[in-house]
Amino acid sequence: MSTRTRTEPSDTKQAGVARRSAPDGIPEIADPLSVSTVDARTLSASLFKRLATLEEGTAEYSYVRNTLVELNLSLVKFAARRFRSRSEPTEDIIQVGTIGLIKAINRFDAERGTEFTSFALPTIVGEIKRFLRDTSWAVQVPRRLQELRIDLARARDQMEQHLGRCPTAAELAAHLGITDAEVAEGEQAANGYIARSLDAPVDEDDALSALTRGLGNEDPAFDVVEAVASLKPVIASLGERDRLILSLRFGEELTQSEIGARLGLSQMHVSRLLAAIYARLRAALLDEASS
Known part of the structure; x- marks a missing residue:
């Protein structure tokens, strides 16, 4: 041997x-x-x-x-x-x-x-x-929020295996029997889990080093904010059902099948409606850019 x-x-x-x-x-x-x-x-x-x-x-x-x-x-x-x-x-x-x-x-x-x-x-x-x-809390938070963060992490792992995707905040809240606000509070508390000094040496193997490498770069999220601001008048002009579909898709992060179940529509019908809404929004953005 x-x-x-x-x-x-x-x-x-x-x-x-x-x-x-x-x-x-x-x-x-x-x-x-x-x-x-x-x-x-x-x-x-x-x-x-x-x-x-x-x-x-x-x-x-x-x-x-x-x-x-x-x-x-x-x-x-x-x-x-x-x-x-x-x-x-x-x-x-x-x-x-x-x-x-x-x-x-x-x-x-x-x-x-x-x-x-x-x-x-x-x-x-x-x-x-x-x-x-x-044990790894860089910022002291109440014990209740520490336990809530652990419960959310465990529930997210279990539901992700069951659903085959990351669960939404609403699904986590229903699974744990808490409110959406409590879910948001627990996720916000997670920000105190790890902190790192900006003066710390950059380690290429450390995912947190992406923060220091990105300092001074233009944030691409600014384009998203500008696009959302441009789309507000167009979204306001949509019908009530189209606005509801957008809210369910991007607000509650539901799938097309879940939206269909909520509204009594087939997944294919929801897909066609979303495609039409996207086309209208895209045309509005292009018109805004050309003007």
Whole structure:
């Protein structure tokens, strides 16, 4: 079996597990942290089969589970690298990620034929994200708003998987049983989640560096504001139904099917109506530009 030289003796401590001699009938793995990634997957598959036959709380069960944690600690480090730009110490993130790894081991069912790596990584990343949501507030905000932000983030993740798109504010409000104003308040509170000094060095790998690179550039949103101002008289001249369709499409961000359900129209009919409205608005903008 291939191995690599162990260079991080503190990993066992970070994982929060203790090494002990292998019980009878279970092969001894002297140093799980030094096992290569390929061998770790092979050993993990065998250990998961053995774990399923053991009674939880026994010495054998604890040994196998702790060995699985150490064999797969590289998954935690891999997930932690996604958050290396955060202000929290890497050691804390790894510690929290290890909790996610343990949860994944406890929940994993080898009989389903799923690769453990594919099963564990979302659990590890989710545990780290929850930790960061609870602790990474750059500006102090009321606890109520912190919890509201977490609820909104979780609901958005769940609904996005179910709907196949990002939910609207109205859909989030209905899902959580709160008002649209409370949704807006929670999203505004998220602005206090992370702050960064404008004097900080620019890191090309950091998405926040786009802020410093864009300072002094013309904001393209000015064109949008000007276009909206030009369209106000045209929108006011539209019929009541056309104005309602625009409000539902761009105000509440409903899909064509949802608008049709709201108004008792087919999705195709809504599509034709929107196309006609867009054409009228586009012609008005072109006339404004030429004049």
